[in-house]
Amino acid sequence: MSSVKILVVEDESIVAMDIKHRLESLDYEVSEIASSGEDAVEKARKTHPDLILMDIVLKGEMDGIDAAQIIKDRYDIPVVYLTAYSDDKTLKRAKITGPFGYIIKPFEDQELHSAIEVALYKHMMESKLKENEKWLYTTLESIGDAVITADKKGNITFMNPVAQQITGWGLEESLGKPLKNIFKIIDEESRTPIEIDNLLQENNPSYQLDHTMLITKEGLTIPVNDTYSPIKDDKGNVNGAVLVFQDIRERKKAEKEREQLLKESARSELFSFLLSAVPVFASNIPPQIRNNIARSFGDRFEKNMKPKFEEYLANFSNEDLDDGTVFKYYTDWISEFLSNLGIETEILSKNNANYLRFLNCPWDVDTEKSPMFCLICRVIVIRSFTWTSIKGNVEQISCMADGSNKCGFEFVYHKS
Numbered sequence: 482m483s484s485v486k487i488l489v490v491e492d493e494s495i496v497a498m499d500i501k502h503r504l505e506s507l508d509y510e511v512s513e514i515a516s517s518g519e520d521a522v523e524k525a526r527k528t529h530p531d532l533i534l535m536d537i538v539l540k541g542e543m544d545g546i547d548a549a550q551i552i553k554d555r556y557d558i559p560v561v562y563l564t565a566y567s568d569d570k571t572l573k574r575a576k577i578t579g580p581f582g583y584i585i586k587p588f589e590d591q592e593l594h595s596a597i598e599v600a601l602y603k604h605m606m607e608s609k610l611k612e613n614e615k616w617l618y619t620t621l622e623s624i625g626d627a628v629i630t631a632d633k634k635g636n637i638t639f640m641n642p643v644a645q646q647i648t649g650w651g652l653e654e655s656l657g658k659p660l661k662n663i664f665k666i667i668d669e670e671s672r673t674p675i676e677i678d679n680l681l682q683e684n685n686p687s688y689q690l691d692h693t694m695l696i697t698k699e700g701l702t703i704p705v706n707d708t709y710s711p712i713k714d715d716k717g718n719v720n721g722a723v724l725v726f727q728d729i730r731e732r733k734k735a736e737k738e739r740e741q742l743l744k745e746s747a748r749s750e751l752f753s754f755l756l757s758a759v760p761v762f763a764s765n766i767p768p769q770i771r772n773n774i775a776r777s778f779g780d781r782f783e784k785n786m787k788p789k790f791e792e793y794l795a796n797f798s799n800e801d802l803d804d805g806t807v808f809k810y811y812t813d814w815i816s817e818f819l820s821n822l823g824i825e826t827e828i829l830s831k832n833n834a835n836y837l838r839f840l841n842c843p844w845d846v847d848t849e850k851s852p853m854f855c856l857i858c859r860v861i862v863i864r865s866f867t868w869t870s871i872k873g874n875v876e877q878i879s880c881m882a883d884g885s886n887k888c889g890f891e892f893v894y895h896k897s
Contacts, residue, residue, distance in 0.1 A: 485601065486512040488530040490521040490548065491563070492540045500534065500563070507594050518543025525552045532581075532600060537564040537571060550578045559604035561596055563588075629724045630712070631660040638721065647705070647728050649698030664724060665696040669704065677709065677724075687711070695726070704729050745823075779860040787868050790814060804871045804894055811869045812837065815862065824858070837862065839888040842881060855882040862890050 487509050491497035494516070501511045512528045515521040518539050525533065533552065537545040549560040561582035562575055575583065581600035584592060621628050627644035631637050637655045640663075645651055650663050666675045669692040687710040694702045707726035711719045793814055800806065815837070816826045823843035829836040839858075859877050866875045873894025879885035 484510070485532065485597075486510045486528065486530040487597070488513050488515065488521065488524055488528065488533045488558075490515045490518075490533060490535045490539065490545060492516045492536065492538075503590055503593065504534075507590060507597075509597070517541040518545060518548035521545075521548045522551050522555075525556055525558055529556060530558060532597060532604075533558055533560045534563045534597075535560050537562055537575065546574050546578055549575075549580065553578060557608075559600050561600050627726045627728070629660065629664060629726075630721060631724070632721045633719055635660050635722075637663060644726075647695065647697070647703065647726070649701075660722075660724070664726075666690070666693045666705070666707065667696065667702070668692065669694050704733050775856045775860050778857060779864045782861060783864055783868075786818070786865070790865065790868050804873075807869050807871060808835070808892070808894065811866070811871075815865055818865075819858075819861075833893065835892040836878075837890045837892065842888065855880050855888060858888060866892070 487504055489497055489500050489504070489511055491500060491514065497514045497516070501514060504511050512530045513524040515524045516539070518541055521533070521535065521539075522543075533549070535545045535549050539545050539548070545562065545564070549562070552558050552560065559581040560578070561584060562580050563584050563586065564571075565586040572583075581603050582596040584596050621639070621641045624641065625643065627647050628639070628641045629637060629644050630639040636657050637660055640648075640650070640652050640655050645655075648655075648663060655663050661677055664677065666677070667673060668675060672694075675690065675693060687708065689706070689708045691706065693705055693707060695705045695707075696702055705726045706729055707724060710723050710725075712721040712723055713719055790811075794802075794807070794810060797806075797810060812828050812835070816828070819826055819839075823841075825840040827838050827840060829838060842854075859880070863875055863877075871894050873892060875890055875892045877888070878891045879887055879889040881888055
């Protein structure tokens with residue numbers, strides 16, 4: 482005999498027995514027969530059958546539709562309505578309860594068998610879907626990243642606890658609200674608002690935004706990394722979107738500390754080299770010896786740093802590298818290098834010349850005692866410019882060792 486247990490709910494005893502016999506002839510097990518709505522709810526609780534055949538019109542205060550709704554809500558047992566009534570009003574009431582089938586009396590055994598098998602299959606698939614949804618919900622609740630989902634209108638349908646914590650918005654107060662009203666982001670540098678409405682446009686791919694700041698409910702700004710992906714059906718229609726983001730404050734802090742350590746390390750290495758060049762700090766050292774030491778430093782500097790510059794420039798090998806483009810990449814590189822030494826710079830353009838100006842000097846006190854520090858910086862700039870192969874020249878136009886308040890260099894080249 483089949484392991485499928487069926488509860489029959491029918492207030493006419495003769496009809497109920499007929500249904501029981503027909504079910505058993507189809508190899509189903511009839512666990513119980515109930516004659517009222519209240520009886521059906523109680524026997525469903527006790528026996529928990531695999532399926533219920535429910536007559537709509539029953540004696541007593543509770544009819545089959547009311548009983549089916551209670552059973553569905555409490556026990557999640559599939560119900561197939563079995564009745565002689567097929568008017569629109571009855572059908573409308575029955576549909577609200579989400580039945581798994583509807584058979585009109587009288588019926589053939591094959592109709593009964595088909596309706597039961599289809600109902601069992603539909604319930605099994607719905608149960609698997611609910612299980613998958615529960616698993617997905619639990620996963621999103623537990624994931625370390627913040628997750629927000631929205632429907633195709635852009636209104637929020639879900640926020641996991643991490644998203645609630647970062648944004649400052651609770652789930653209940655966010656549900657149904659436009660995503661753009663809850664997840665407000667601005668560009669980290671320009672501070673201009675970033676619109677996310679196009680996320681729900683057709684054929685819009687997933688994309689990631691960098692250098693963004695999230696404005697929380699309390700008005701705080703938090704650096705975040707965020708990825709947007711449209712949710713599409715099997716026909717490619719956009720039904721919603723999912724947003725995954727991370728609070729990167731700790732990462733930013735670590736990067737800043739690491740950058741500061743690198744600057745201090747580079748500054749220390751250069752300073753150590755200068756100290757090793759005793760006695761170059763004496764102000765009265767002959768210029769020839771000073772120049773020889775500077776040339777020696779230039780050779781060591783080129784040996785160590787030229788390969789790194791060439792490696793950096795190779796990142797742009799797929800571009801059309803004319804002199805103007807190479808110069809732009811060079812000034813970016815030399816500014817970063819000097820920044821690692823604690824020297825902040827700016828690039829200015831005027832007429833046909835470009836200027837590199839030092840905004841500060843970490844050795845400004847020492848330059849008053851010896852010009853070697855200025856000489857070393859001069860070597861760094863002039864020697865590194867030769868690596869670009871740009872047809873032009875660079876000259877130092879101001880130096881603190883000569884009494885200027887800033888060090889500056891002029892680059893002149895013919896743009897190709």
